[in-house]
Amino acid sequence: MRQEKRKGNNELSENHWLVVGSSGSGKTTAVKQLGIVKGGDQVALFDPYEDYETLAGGEVRRYTSLSAFARALFSARAARSVRGFKIAYSPKGGATPKNLEDFCRVVWEARDGYHKKPLKVVMEELAKCVTTSGKATGNFGEILTGGRKFGLEAICIFQRGQEVPKTIIGNVPNKWVGRQQRLNDAVYLSRELDFPVEEIKALPRYHYLVKTNEHGIGQFSKGKLRKL
Secondary structure, three states, X not given: OOOOOOOOOOOOOOOOEEEEOOOOOOHHHHHXXXXXXXXXXXXXXXXXXXXXXXXXOEEOEEEOOHHHHHHHHHHHHHHHOOOOEEEEEOOOOOOOHHHHHHHHHHHHHOOOOOOOOOEEXXXXXXXXXXXXXXXXXXXXXXXXXXXXXXXXXXXXXXOOHHHOOHHHHHHOOEEEEOXXXXXXXXXXXXXXXXXXXXXXXXXXXXXXXXXXXXXXOOOOEEEEOOOO
């Protein structure tokens, strides 16, 4: 399942995302609607609960076997193809630390800093799949800390900031925050992500705050998702 190692490209920019909100806040909908993923993108998804049948107008090819997922991903990335694809790993065991790490191991082997397209890496249900709120480890940690120069763009999706590694908070420049159900969660996200706590507390369902590379310190935008 191993591929030829690719060289890193330090000219590439950081483009990771975090998407955080309570259950029903619209996290998956945000990934589908906000242009985080576009039609021609190359995308690998860790989708344990099969939330994505389509994404950015394209069908999601789904695999429950890790080896079949790896073959499909490596084939789609071969010869530095520019064709878009959406390939998901939906393991039979669901959202577990081992299944996430297996997925990340395959994705890490598909890295290539000189590929013509980045590989976007959508990871759902992260809070159920990590074992620490400290430094991210393993291939998951490699994607977050070293993925930038190898053309990997992580999209990390979870419900509560306190339950995921600090590496996500510290290494992700693009941030989407949806409705929170607890004051402590709103306060934590305000402190760590630099959004005003009163703005977070006031968010109704499907409303959000977002901060990207284009925003300066203390700047953010507001929006509302379309109901599917």
